[in-house]
Amino acid sequence: MESGDGFRALDEKSVVEYIKSAPALTARLGGGQLDGVEIREVGDGNLNFVYIVLGPAGSFVLKQALPYIRCVGESWPMTKERAYFEALALKEHGRLCPDHVPEVYHFDRSMSVIGMRYLEPPHIILRKGLIAGIEYPLLAEHMSEYMAKTLFFTSLLYHSTAEHRRAVAEFCGNLELCRLTEQVVFSDPYRVSHFNRWTSPYLDRDAEAVREDDALKIEVAGLKSMFCERAQALIHGDLHTGSIMVTSDSTQVIDPEFAFYGPMGFDIGAFLGNLILAYFSQDGHANEGNDRKAYKQWILRTIVETWDLFQKKFISLWDEHKDGKGEAYLISIYNKPELWISLQQKYLKDLFHDALGFGAAKMIRRIVGIAHVEDFESIADASKRASCERNALNCAKRLLKERRQFETVGQVISVIQEIQP
Amino acid sequence: MESGDGFRALDEKSVVEYIKSAPALTARLGGGQLDGVEIREVGDGNLNFVYIVLGPAGSFVLKQALPYIRCVGESWPMTKERAYFEALALKEHGRLCPDHVPEVYHFDRSMSVIGMRYLEPPHIILRKGLIAGIEYPLLAEHMSEYMAKTLFFTSLLYHSTAEHRRAVAEFCGNLELCRLTEQVVFSDPYRVSHFNRWTSPYLDRDAEAVREDDALKIEVAGLKSMFCERAQALIHGDLHTGSIMVTSDSTQVIDPEFAFYGPMGFDIGAFLGNLILAYFSQDGHANEGNDRKAYKQWILRTIVETWDLFQKKFISLWDEHKDGKGEAYLISIYNKPELWISLQQKYLKDLFHDALGFGAAKMIRRIVGIAHVEDFESIADASKRASCERNALNCAKRLLKERRQFETVGQVISVIQEIQP
Ligand SMILES: Nc1ncnc2c1ncn2[C@@H]1O[C@H](COP(=O)(O)OP(=O)(O)O)[C@@H](O)[C@H]1O
Ligand SMILES: Nc1ncnc2c1ncn2[C@@H]1O[C@H](COP(=O)(O)OP(=O)(O)O)[C@@H](O)[C@H]1O
Ligand SMILES: [Mg+2]
Ligand SMILES: [Mg+2]
Ligand SMILES: [Mg+2]
Ligand SMILES: [Mg+2]
Ligand SMILES: [Mg+2]
Numbered sequence: 001m002e003s004g005d006g007f008r009a010l011d012e013k014s015v016v017e018y019i020k021s022a023p024a025l026t027a028r029l030g031g032g033q034l035d036g037v038e039i040r041e042v043g044d045g046n047l048n049f050v051y052i053v054l055g056p057a058g059s060f061v062l063k064q065a066l067p068y069i070r071c072v073g074e075s076w077p078m079t080k081e082r083a084y085f086e087a088l089a090l091k092e093h094g095r096l097c098p099d100h101v102p103e104v105y106h107f108d109r110s111m112s113v114i115g116m117r118y119l120e121p122p123h124i125i126l127r128k129g130l131i132a133g134i135e136y137p138l139l140a141e142h143m144s145e146y147m148a149k150t151l152f153f154t155s156l157l158y159h160s161t162a163e164h165r166r167a168v169a170e171f172c173g174n175l176e177l178c179r180l181t182e183q184v185v186f187s188d189p190y191r192v193s194h195f196n197r198w199t200s201p202y203l204d205r206d207a208e209a210v211r212e213d214d215a216l217k218i219e220v221a222g223l224k225s226m227f228c229e230r231a232q233a234l235i236h237g238d239l240h241t242g243s244i245m246v247t248s249d250s251t252q253v254i255d256p257e258f259a260f261y262g263p264m265g266f267d268i269g270a271f272l273g274n275l276i277l278a279y280f281s282q283d284g285h286a287n288e289g290n291d292r293k294a295y296k297q298w299i300l301r302t303i304v305e306t307w308d309l310f311q312k313k314f315i316s317l318w319d320e321h322k323d324g325k326g327e328a329y330l331i332s333i334y335n336k337p338e339l340w341i342s343l344q345q346k347y348l349k350d351l352f353h354d355a356l357g358f359g360a361a362k363m364i365r366r367i368v369g370i371a372h373v374e375d376f377e378s379i380a381d382a383s384k385r386a387s388c389e390r391n392a393l394n395c396a397k398r399l400l401k402e403r404r405q406f407e408t409v410g411q412v413i414s415v416i417q418e419i420q421p
Numbered sequence: 422m423e424s425g426d427g428f429r430a431l432d433e434k435s436v437v438e439y440i441k442s443a444p445a446l447t448a449r450l451g452g453g454q455l456d457g458v459e460i461r462e463v464g465d466g467n468l469n470f471v472y473i474v475l476g477p478a479g480s481f482v483l484k485q486a487l488p489y490i491r492c493v494g495e496s497w498p499m500t501k502e503r504a505y506f507e508a509l510a511l512k513e514h515g516r517l518c519p520d521h522v523p524e525v526y527h528f529d530r531s532m533s534v535i536g537m538r539y540l541e542p543p544h545i546i547l548r549k550g551l552i553a554g555i556e557y558p559l560l561a562e563h564m565s566e567y568m569a570k571t572l573f574f575t576s577l578l579y580h581s582t583a584e585h586r587r588a589v590a591e592f593c594g595n596l597e598l599c600r601l602t603e604q605v606v607f608s609d610p611y612r613v614s615h616f617n618r619w620t621s622p623y624l625d626r627d628a629e630a631v632r633e634d635d636a637l638k639i640e641v642a643g644l645k646s647m648f649c650e651r652a653q654a655l656i657h658g659d660l661h662t663g664s665i666m667v668t669s670d671s672t673q674v675i676d677p678e679f680a681f682y683g684p685m686g687f688d689i690g691a692f693l694g695n696l697i698l699a700y701f702s703q704d705g706h707a708n709e710g711n712d713r714k715a716y717k718q719w720i721l722r723t724i725v726e727t728w729d730l731f732q733k734k735f736i737s738l739w740d741e742h743k744d745g746k747g748e749a750y751l752i753s754i755y756n757k758p759e760l761w762i763s764l765q766q767k768y769l770k771d772l773f774h775d776a777l778g779f780g781a782a783k784m785i786r787r788i789v790g791i792a793h794v795e796d797f798e799s800i801a802d803a804s805k806r807a808s809c810e811r812n813a814l815n816c817a818k819r820l821l822k823e824r825r826q827f828e829t830v831g832q833v834i835s836v837i838q839e840i841q842p
Pocket of ligand 2: 467469523663676
């Protein structure tokens with residue numbers, strides 16, 4: 001089923017032929033014959049197809065984008081050029097933070113196929129680990145590292161304004177994916193839309209209350225504008241706990257197909273907001289053998305450590321490169337130690353507030369919008385699930401509306417614990 | 422002196438040959454022979470060459486960008502591609518607001534030449550009219566119209582996000598001109614730079630105080646980030662009173678070579694800030710025949726009317742197009758009249774604060790930065806000039822630092838009058 005542009009949708013069978021035609025891929029498997037190569041489609045994701053390719057002498061993953069959204073079907077078309085931006089972002093973020101981004105081996109634009117490192121077991125999707133109640137002692141360390149490096153080095157604190165504008169222009173091309181976020185994160189949850197769903201009837205009034213919360217909607221308007229207008233850094237664009245694969249000592253960020261130059265707070269908020277969702281889901285996973293109390297504390301500690309480490313690392317990258325080509329804030333202007341520090345503090349305070357706002361918006365959309373999270377979905381008892389979701393929703397509404405009053409991440413933790421101890 | 426890329430710098434003589442080779446231009450002069458055609462270079466500007474071409478049967482202006490900044494010389498190279506962006510912006514803004522933008526007849530990218538309507542006498546540069554003390558009763562009406570239309574129709578309030586990102590990407594190419602603004606508006610005035618100058622020795626302490634004002638510099642950092650990162654609308658980028666030609670009943674905006682997708686407040690602030698500069702310069706132009714008191718009142722009225730009319734027009738465009746393709750704020754979300762109105766009020770309040778910040782930054786750079794304004798420069802008595810400039814500088818510092826406390830343009834007028842009645 002080849003279309004005019006050289007594109008054809010792969011399946012487990014045709015993947016073999018495809019690999020044979022791509023020397024970089026055959027080489028990964030040891031070259032030559034592909035006997036004994038095992039191919040398995042594992043895309044649990046919403047949008048794309050992912051094939052694990054295992055040979056006796058090597059392995060990789062092939063990810064292909066089709067010209068529609070997988071979980072919806074051909075009725076929701078979506079450019080397959082998203083694979084181009086995913087490959088671009090994987091390569092750029094991988095260059096900046098190779099420890100936490102899988103290596104790209106191959107990219108084929110006309111086929112929208114990316115070949116990348118297979119994150120072998122025991123790597124699992126972080127969200128699944130959070131549902132299972134597994135602690136990842138290095139998660140905060142690794143994710144703060146990933147976010148500090150990818151965001152700092154693609155911002156005007158490091159880029160010259162000329163290279164920044166060139167990169168911004170390139171990623172403007174990923175507009176269909178941005179548009180999808182605009183709709184499902186910033187619009188649909190706040191209006192009647194047949195895409196929305198929630199744990200009904202329990203949350204009927206809660207969903208309605210979101211749609212009727214004028215103060216909330218005014219704040220969401222500002223966040224949406226910032227998402228659309230502000231080219232602060234090359235963000236991942238979909239940095240929830242389903243885009244992270246982990247073991248006890250490895251943390252790997254996958255799936256940056258929504259990448260573009262946007263507000264840094266959108267990535268930080270996505271990660272922290274999804275940890276908060278995981279926290280609120282824990283009571284639904286508690287059972288006699290495990291009350292999840294200690295695990296909830298670990299999640300809260302991870303939230304605190306992630307932000308604190310992020311701040312520290314971000315500021316030390318900034319200090320290290322203060323005489324570099326970054327033209328935003330010149331050391332010749334901010335020329336006294338106290339002034340330099342207050343400049344950085346203001347930057348990070350604003351970023352913290354952005355992260356809280358975007359994080360909260362991402363939480364809300366997971367409860368009353370189109371795409372839900374397994375953290376809650378896997379709670380079988382609907383009434384129990386609804387009560388966890390309601391707490392998360394109330395927390396998010398408060399964070400979003402009052403975010404400018406928060407000065408420390410500790411205050412965020414207090415609000416979370418106040419709502420659900 | 423032709424370079425490899427088909428570019429050659431014109432002069433009054435070679436312009437004739439150039440016109441002969443361009444049918445669109447010959448046609449404007451009535452076609453055929455060019456005998457009796459008069460050519461005069463009038464570029465008073467900082468950057469480019471402008472030739473007025475007058476024939477018995479028609480006229481136009483030719484503007485050419487050379488690959489450097491005219492007033493500095495070849496030692497400050499500057500891409501001649503700026504003419505491409507100027508032509509693009511003239512055409513786009515001209516389409517949106519034909520009454521206040523000269524028609525483009527011709528554009529030659531390899532020569533960086535724009536042919537456009539000659540704004541015939543009695544059109545003069547607004548700044549010169551302000552220095553001469555001439556009232557323009559329609560100025561507020563016209564400029565509010567120009568700004569409301571050009572900014573609204575190129576923002577996400579009207580654009581779909583897809584067309585917005587495409588347009589943003591195109592104008593990212595004008596990065597050298599943006600970079601110039603970043604340096605001369607947001608950086609140099611706040612540090613020691615050999616480009617800076619001021620009325621010395623009178624303002625030596627004032628210039629130093631600007632460089633030592635930490636609160637001011639922290640605020641300027643935020644404005645600079647917004648200038649670099651926020652693609653809110655296609656702004657003119659250099660909308661001072663030297664980029665506007667006027668008669669008593671015509672207002673024409675020229676010279677958008679700095680155009681790009683940036684914050685709307687930068688344009689509004691440039692215009693209002695330059696009117697405030699004109700106000701503070703008036704005492705330096707007062708003489709026995711004319712104390713300029715009435716004229717100062719007219720300037721203040723024009724500031725008030727411009728902002729008030731701008732708000733009104735902008736909101737009515739927004740209301741008119743609320744069911745259009747603009748995806749930023751959907752009427753299905755902001756679905757109650759009070760909510761819609763408070764959304765708009767918040768948008769305009771933020772815009773007002775942005776305009777005050779950028780306007781003030783543009784005032785400051787005209788007093789202690791590289792490029793000064795004729796309003797002050799034409800005050801021969803240096804001590805008198807310095808005292809006008811000091812008042813303007815103090816006003817700007819206050820507007821910039823306290824801008825978020827202003828709720829009405831009337832409060833701005835009070836500050837101006839308090840500083841210099
Ligand atoms: N490099 C990889 N190594 C191992 N498994 C992967 C890799 N990339 C993706 N996967 C698996 O495929 C799933 C879907 O991948 P993802 O990139 O998130 O696709 P989608 O864009 O459709 O969400 C992931 O949840 C993960 O289980
Ligand atoms: N369309 C026009 N009609 C009449 N005069 C013009 C026109 N365009 C420019 N000029 C004159 O040329 C001068 C310089 O033009 P401008 O576009 O501002 O160039 P620069 O980019 O060098 O500042 C203006 O101040 C004005 O006097
Ligand atoms: Mg995914
Ligand atoms: Mg997914
Ligand atoms: Mg994905
Ligand atoms: Mg000019
Ligand atoms: Mg100019």
